[in-house]
Amino acid sequence: MSAFPAISSANILAIVASPGQPSAGELHQRFEPHDGSHAGMTIEIRPVTEADLDAIDPRLGSATFFAERRARQRDERGLLLLAWLSGNAVGCVYIAFEEADEAGLREHLPGVPLMHRLLVVSELRNQGIGSSLVTAAEQAVRARGHAQLALGMDIDNFAAERLYLRLGYHQWLHGLLDTYYIVIENGQEVHVPEQCRVLVKTL
Numbered sequence: 001m002s003a004f005p006a007i008s009s010a011n012i013l014a015i016v017a018s019p020g021q022p023s024a025g026e027l028h029q030r031f032e033p034h035d036g037s038h039a040g041m042t043i044e045i046r047p048v049t050e051a052d053l054d055a056i057d058p059r060l061g062s063a064t065f066f067a068e069r070r071a072r073q074r075d076e077r078g079l080l081l082l083a084w085l086s087g088n089a090v091g092c093v094y095i096a097f098e099e100a101d102e103a104g105l106r107e108h109l110p111g112v113p114l115m116h117r118l119l120v121v122s123e124l125r126n127q128g129i130g131s132s133l134v135t136a137a138e139q140a141v142r143a144r145g146h147a148q149l150a151l152g153m154d155i156d157n158f159a160a161e162r163l164y165l166r167l168g169y170h171q172w173l174h175g176l177l178d179t180y181y182i183v184i185e186n187g188q189e190v191h192v193p194e195q196c197r198v199l200v201k202t203l
């Protein structure tokens with residue numbers, strides 16, 4: 001049985017102030033659940049803090065990964081947004097503001113932030129949290145003066161593709177992107193080549 005209550009009537013509240021700039025109510029945005037209801041649980045989306053690191057569900061990623069992304073956020077190289085429900089981080093998305101590793105991205109989308117690791121714990125999917133994380137990421141990217149947001153997606157990830165197309169992303173015109181994924185072998189990071197699709201949205 002799920003450890004979490006159903007949230008079909010959840011409120012989803014995104015707070016996407018840049019870290020270190022905890023300004024204003026204007027950065028609080030309320031997202032309505034699909035069924036239009038307002039009662040029930042509240043999902044809060046906000047940038048990770050140092051204190052959060054021990055509370056992140058390991059299904060979202062390793063402690064090492066999140067500590068490393070938190071460090072990049074501190075250096076303003078990225079932004080890690082977490083979705084919280086009842087004290088548990090149940091979803092995440094990371095936005096990279098630094099230059100991409102992939103030559104194709106540097107050539108065709110120079111300076112465009114990249115969305116990585118959009119993930120929602122399995123028992124809370126299909127209730128709007130993933131879409132709200134993307135919307136919160138877009139808001140953060142716009143607030144930093146960017147006009148586009150891009151992402152790389154596994155060729156066969158059709159569920160994620162539906163979500164992105166519904167939210168206004170489109171496939172770029174430069175074919176599949178040569179990229180890599182990381183595995184740890186004997187304590188060392190190894191880059192395994194793969195190809196992915198690239199989606200972009202003009203914000």
Ligand SMILES: CC(C)(COP(=O)(O)OP(=O)(O)OC[C@H]1O[C@@H](n2cnc3c(N)ncnc32)[C@H](O)[C@@H]1OP(=O)(O)O)[C@@H](O)C(=O)NCCC(=O)NCCS
Nearest residue numbers: 034035118119120125126127128129130131153160162163
């Ligand atoms: C992709 C992912 C993040 C989506 O998260 P999610 O919280 O399920 O996303 P949403 O709920 O916003 O949208 C998913 C679907 O639920 C539907 N939905 C959203 N809110 C809903 C609600 N309140 N009631 C019923 N359905 C709802 C959406 O219409 C959407 O339908 P679709 O599959 O036809 O597009 C999640 O499936 C995931 O973590 N997948 C594994 C990791 C992954 O593939 N990440 C993407 C990498 S590119």
